[in-house]
Amino acid sequence: QVQLVESGGGLVHAGGSLKLSCTASGRTGRSFAMGWFRQAPGKEREFVAGIAWNDGYAYYGDSVMGRFTISKDNAKDTVYLQMNRLKSEDTAVYYCNANIGLAALRSETGRPSWGQGVQVTVSS
Numbered sequence: 001q002v003q004l005v006e007s008g009g010g011l012v013h014a015g016g017s018l019k020l021s022c023t024a025s026g027r028t029g030r031s032f033a034m035g036w037f038r039q040a041p042g043k044e045r046e047f048v049a050g051i052a053w054n055d056g057y058a059y060y061g062d063s064v065m066g067r068f069t070i071s072k073d074n075a076k077d078t079v080y081l082q083m084n085r086l087k088s089e090d091t092a093v094y095y096c097n098a099n100i101g102l103a104a105l106r107s108e109t110g111r112p113s114w115g116q117g118v119q120v121t122v123s124s
Contacts, residue, residue, distance in 0.1 A: 002026050002098040002113040009094065009118030012086055016122075020081040022096030022115055033102040034079040035070065038092035038120075048094070049081060052102045059106060063089075088124040093117040 008020040024034060035050030049070040051058045058070050069082045083090065096115035097105055104110025 004096045004098055004113055004115035006094070006096045006115040006118045009120050011121045011123065014086060014088055014122055014124045016086055017082070017084045018086065018120060019083065020094055020096075020118060020120075021078055022080075023076065023078045024098055024113075025077065032098065032100065033105045034072065034096065034098045035102075035105050036079075036081050036094055037097055038090075038094045040089075040092040043092075045095075046092075047106055050097075050102050050105045051079060057102065059102060083120070086120075086122045088122050090120060091122045092120060094120050 003025045004022050006020060006022045008018060010018060012018050032053040033050055036048040037045050038048050039045040047061045048064055049060045049068055051070045051072055067085045072079045095117045098113045099105035100110040
């Protein structure tokens with residue numbers, strides 16, 4: 001089981017930026033992937049972004065494409081989510097996720113691990 005610790009949530013005005021971090025411990029496997037999901041009140045959990053650990057290939061949800069950037073630091077086992085041009089509809093609890101590969105991460109199959117979640121609130 002992979003342990004995930006998130007940080008970086010908070011309150012920001014619309015149009016502003018925030019950066020989330022998530023550090024993993026206990027990971028195994030070369031095809032490991034990490035990413036982010038979010039869940040707003042009354043809505044289903046939504047895939048935000050994911051990145052493959054071996055080659056850095058990244059994939060984004062349609063609603064954040066062009067505004068959010070996912071990156072990783074292999075030495076620190078940490079994934080980042082840079083969120084720019086934030087909108088009120090980005091308000092949600094953001095959860096870090098780790099899985100055996102990017103495809104499994106996106107489809108929430110495989111062996112997912114979850115962080116505790118961080119609140120991101122965008123005021124309009």
